[in-house]
Amino acid sequence: MNGPISIPPDAGRSWWLREALALPEFAGEPAPALTEETSADVVILGGGYTGLWTAIHLKELDPGVDVVVLEQDICGGGPSGRNGGFVSSFWPGLPHLVETFGDRHAIALCEAGEASVRAIGAFCDDHGIDAWFRADGDLNAAASEAQVGAWADLIMTADRLGIADAFQVLDAQQVRARVDSPTFRGGVFSPYGATVHPARLACGLRRVAMELGVRIHEQTPVTRFGAGSPVITETTGGSVKAGAGVIALNAWASHWKRFRRAITVRGSYIVMTAPTPEKLQELGWTDGLGLSDYRAAIHYLRTTPDGRIAFGIGGMQPNLARQIGPRFGYDERALHVAIGDLHRMFPTFADVPIEAGWGGPIDVSGTHLPFFGSLAGSSVHYGLGYTGNGVGPAHLGGRILALRSLGRFEEVLELPVVDMEPMRFPPEPIRSPGALIANQAIRRKDEFEDRGDEPNPLVDFVAKLPRRLGYNLGP
Numbered sequence: 001m002n003g004p005i006s007i008p009p010d011a012g013r014s015w016w017l018r019e020a021l022a023l024p025e026f027a028g029e030p031a032p033a034l035t036e037e038t039s040a041d042v043v044i045l046g047g048g049y050t051g052l053w054t055a056i057h058l059k060e061l062d063p064g065v066d067v068v069v070l071e072q073d074i075c076g077g078g079p080s081g082r083n084g085g086f087v088s089s090f091w092p093g094l095p096h097l098v099e100t101f102g103d104r105h106a107i108a109l110c111e112a113g114e115a116s117v118r119a120i121g122a123f124c125d126d127h128g129i130d131a132w133f134r135a136d137g138d139l140n141a142a143a144s145e146a147q148v149g150a151w152a153d154l155i156m157t158a159d160r161l162g163i164a165d166a167f168q169v170l171d172a173q174q175v176r177a178r179v180d181s182p183t184f185r186g187g188v189f190s191p192y193g194a195t196v197h198p199a200r201l202a203c204g205l206r207r208v209a210m211e212l213g214v215r216i217h218e219q220t221p222v223t224r225f226g227a228g229s230p231v232i233t234e235t236t237g238g239s240v241k242a243g244a245g246v247i248a249l250n251a252w253a254s255h256w257k258r259f260r261r262a263i264t265v266r267g268s269y270i271v272m273t274a275p276t277p278e279k280l281q282e283l284g285w286t287d288g289l290g291l292s293d294y295r296a297a298i299h300y301l302r303t304t305p306d307g308r309i310a311f312g313i314g315g316m317q318p319n320l321a322r323q324i325g326p327r328f329g330y331d332e333r334a335l336h337v338a339i340g341d342l343h344r345m346f347p348t349f350a351d352v353p354i355e356a357g358w359g360g361p362i363d364v365s366g367t368h369l370p371f372f373g374s375l376a377g378s379s380v381h382y383g384l385g386y387t388g389n390g391v392g393p394a395h396l397g398g399r400i401l402a403l404r405s406l407g408r409f410e411e412v413l414e415l416p417v418v419d420m421e422p423m424r425f426p427p428e429p430i431r432s433p434g435a436l437i438a439n440q441a442i443r444r445k446d447e448f449e450d451r452g453d454e455p456n457p458l459v460d461f462v463a464k465l466p467r468r469l470g471y472n473l474g475p
Contacts, residue, residue, distance in 0.1 A: 005336055007339070007354075007357060008355060014270070015356035016081060016082060016085070016197060016199035019200075020199040020200045026200055026207075029210060031217060032219075033217055033218065033220045033237055034217040034220045034235050034237055034240070035238050036237075037238055037241075038068065038238065038239070038240055038241075039230075039242065040241075040242045041067065041242060041243050041244065042067050042068070042244045042405045043068045043233050043240045044067065044068065044070065044246040045222055045225070045246065045247050045248060046070075046249045047069050047077075047206070047216060048075070048078050048080035048081075048202065049201075049390060050250075050394045051069055051248035052205035052206060053205065053394055053398025054398040054402050055209045055212075056398065057398045057399050057401075058214075059212040059214060061403070063213075065406070067214045068214075068215045069214060069216045069217070070220045070222055070233065070235060071218045072221040072252075073218065073219070075203070075216065076202030076206065078250055078252075079250050079268075079386075080198060081198060082198070082360055083198045083268070083391060085132075085196045085198040086290045086302065086389070086392075087120055087121075087135075087195065088113070088192075088193050088391065089110060089117050089392055091110045091167075092190065096368070098157055100369075108414075112396055114192050115396075116392050117192060117193065117194055117392050120392065121135055123208075127208050129201065131196050131200040131201040131204055132196060132200065132288070133196045134194060135288075137193050137194075137289060137290070138189070139187055139289055139292075140187050140188050140291075140293070140294065141179070141186070141293055141294075142186050142187055142293065143181070143183040143345065143450070144185070144293075144452065145185060147185070147294035148186055151169065151294075155167060155169060167190050168189040170187050179289070180283045183345050194288070195289075195290045220236070222235055227375050227379075229378070231245035231379060231380060233245065244379040244381070245381070246381050246383075247380065247381070247382040247383075247384075248383055250362065250386070250390075251324060251362055251363045254324070254363065255324075258375065259382075259384060261426075262365070262425075263363040263365055263385050263422070265324060265361045265363065266361070266439070267317060267318055267328050267331060267359055267362070268360070268388050269313055269331060269334040269335055269338055270312040270313075270358060270359060271311050271339050271357045272309075272310050272357070273310075273311075273342075273352045273354060273355065274308065274352055275307040276307050279307075279348055279352065280307050289303075290302050296443075296463070296473075297316070299341060311341070313334065313337060314362075315443065316334045316359070317435065317440075328361045329360045329361075330358065330359065335357040335359070339354055339357075362386070362387065362388045363387070364385070364387045365384070365387055365422055367423050367471075367472050368387050369385065369417055369420075369472075370386045370390065371383075371384060371421075372400045372404075372419075373418065373419045374404060379405075383397040383401050385422060396412065396415075399412055400412055400413060400418055423471065438462060441462035441463040442463045444463070445460055445463040
């Protein structure tokens with residue numbers, strides 16, 4: 001690589017969101033802040049994927065239901081407008097699901113997740129949303145010797161269940177025929193995943209929700225929430241009295257006492273290259289394939305139609321993370337790491353400019369799975385804990401929350417993530433320092449293995465400690 005790594009400046013929003021909002025068809029109609037007292041059948045807190053899918057499912061189930069969405073920023077201003085755009089099912093986590101829920105429930109959840117991937121693509125087609133949806137599958141590649149064979153449990157579990165054909169094990173040559181990186185040493189291809197322009201999808205959901213009659217109020221922070229009967233939501237400029245409420249706040253739910261130990265907050269960061277379609281052609285990577293490796297602090301990357309690579313790195317923690325602050329949104333250290341890892345994985349991109357870098361907080365559950373439920377004795381329902389994998393499952397979560405809000409039943413309410421009690425994280429003051437130490441050890445272990453070195457024994461021990469304690473967070 002020539003010269004030091006150049007970090008792109010903070011643009012305030014992800015490249016995805018800035019690109020979408022520059023187009024009139026995605027910028028959409030204004031959604032002014034709430035400035036009065038009003039009432040509704042259902043009030044939804046959060047204008048991301050979960051909140052918007054819930055609103056749309058509500059109107060599809062009952063066109064006459066009155067729905068209000070309150071968003072402190074703009075719809076898609078959080079993780080929904082800045083993620084990697086991987087529309088994933090639950091199939092890659094099959095061994096963990098079987099261990100946690102048993103065969104039948106695990107397969108039911110995976111099939112429901114697979115159906116959501118297809119439904120999102122169909123929704124974009126039906127509503128004319130050009131969100132770059134491409135169902136070209138997922139490739140999980142070993143990017144170091146330490147990662148080789150990390151798919152063994154998945155393949156053995158799938159074989160035992162009679163669904164081995166769902167996954168294709170590839171050797172190094174076969175992986176590099178799909179995406180030619182000198183670091184790749186084998187992997188697994190699954191046809192169930194897709195990629196999407198995340199902000200265009202969020203903006204498209206916003207448009208459709210408004211067309212269906214959903215009342216959306218952006219720039220409307222909630223100052224007080226009462227989960228009684230009725231549900232009372234007070235904002236900086238007004239209030240909503242509703243029969244039911246939905247909490248769809250992602251990482252910001254960590255500020256609520258009820259969820260403080262149910263989720264923890266981590267950062268996820270992405271850098272975007274300049275368009276270089278000729279270099280992607282050289283790599284053989286000309287489709288919408290979603291790509292990730294087997295690190296604990298995962299690398300996730302995909303291409304765009306104009307020839308860019310979006311390269312992300314998860315599991316970052318900028319500080320003790322007791323509160324969500326500005327550094328979560330733009331962390332130069334994390335972006336520096338992401339650029340260095342991009343250049344290591346694709347040396348031919350070392351001279352390609354990095355045009356954008358961004359990130360932000362995500363809600364992480366102790367089981368690596370989202371959970372949906374209702375507050376005891378109330379008509380308030382919630383969906384949280386996507387752990388950076390919410391693009392596909394949020395569609396399913398929206399259906400679950402809509403049904404709960406209307407008091408209706410469908411088979412999706414029997415899925416094991418419904419009314420699942422989330423694994424609790426330790427209380428403060430243990431939680432934040434402990435999480436920071438473990439997170440740093442996990443990243444250092446990954447870095448040792450990326451270089452082909454054995455991790456320091458102490459680093460290895462600390463990195464594996466969350467798993468020994470039952471959390472699905474590390475190696």
